[in-house]
Amino acid sequence: MVDTLAEPTEKQSAAFHLKGSLFTLTVIQLLRSDMDAFAKQLREIIAQSPKFFAHAPVVVDLSAIDKQINDIDFIELNRELRFNTLVPVGVRGGQNKLHDQAKAAGLAVFPASKAEDFRVEKNKTQPEKKAAPVVKATSSAKLVTKPVRSGQQIYARGGDLIIVSTVSHGAELLADGNIHVYGTLRGRALAGVNGDDNARIFCKILDADMISIAGRYRLRDEKEDKMPQHNVQILLKDDQLEIAGFE
């Protein structure tokens, strides 16, 4: 999955270049072959934050599917994902017999993941989501070195967001993982937007309009805290946002 070839012999008149590249994709780990349950849960999740899922490419991970299961209705899976504005790209892991069915449904087959961290975590704090196709951070962080200006929105899908500059009032940072700002954070910062309670926001100077972790947010108006604050982290403690220093 490294950058590979750019065909060296093509002429000026070539209609396209062939290139390899690396992408961050959202992975849906399928736990059962029950399509009705899948559809129900997917719709619930999408309804929570439709914007984040709009036209997102997804890979369906089959590694957690019971080996006894011989059939998965990939046509229906495909249809359900597309109905919810997701773009299914392919499958990975699981049994070969399922791969053939996936191919027949027009999906690509990716090699199984070697990393352990793709496994669905049994999240104690969110029992209602136990059987969920959890959207997890699967890639390295997104790095931004230029100031983030008013009106700009940056989303680090599936990972951390690192800003090595200032974030202006009216700018918005979103990340599935943590957010790090090595400058002044004046705009909005939303970490763990797909429900990761453990996400944190770290910043050099906090002067934010809004901060949020996993859906719990605080506006500037509500704060009795003094702003700006230097060298702080924001985390969820007992379901409350807490602004803390570093010990």
Added chain:
Amino acid sequence: MAKIIVVTSGKGGVGKTTTSAAFGTGLALRGYKTVVIDFDVGLRNLDLVMGCERRVVYDFVNVVNEESNLTQSLIKDKRVSNLYILPASQTRDKDALTKEGVERVLNELSKEFDYIICDSPAGIEKGAQLALYFADEAIIVTNPEVSSVRDSDRILGILASKSRRSENGQEHVKEHLLLTRYSPMRAERGDMLNIQDVTDILAIPLIGVIPESKAVLQASNAGVPVILDKLSEAGQAYSDVVGRFLGEERPHRFINAQKKGILSRIFKTKEEETV
């Protein structure tokens, strides 16, 4: 090849046209062949500020639409040699400009001129986006108040994402902050943002500070770029800006409130009372 400089701000009324006129005139005074283009189609002002409104025959839109050629449309300044103006159309709107047409005109001007100054309209819509699209450098005109700073921040974001340089993955458009209508006294009192506040938020290099000055309004009304008023503080400050732009070391002037003597305390000038 000419260098294309956009004068922009997001917010209106902060001094874009005043700056375009003064800066363009300043470059021409230094011997560079300079043209100032008014991108504010429908709300043409540059010709007034530069005192050539009665000499407009063909305008920028005519050239873009190939209804006239550049020689017919360019107005040569009567005071400063090397200085030309390409006025906007007053009867059309921003849709009269096309990216292809603007590019063709800029390419043609590039062959002859050293500097092309694009005087952007206010806003972030088509006119403003076209004015900044082809820029190599940008002068961000900002007043020391929060809404102007916010709008400048927004336009900097557009500059970073929607300019030709960013779309082609070239080196970033070089940004310069120009703080205008600055009153050191009011900044000191805390009525106005100070220089540090603004540079902290916008995080781009400061090319100059133009003090609030009656000379600016007088110059606009008289149709004489304020940089030609060598006695005024604003005129001198604009000369400094041109110098810094050309790489000279010039300390910032007119940025500290003057300590008043006993006489001036007693005989308050009218200006101080009104500001």
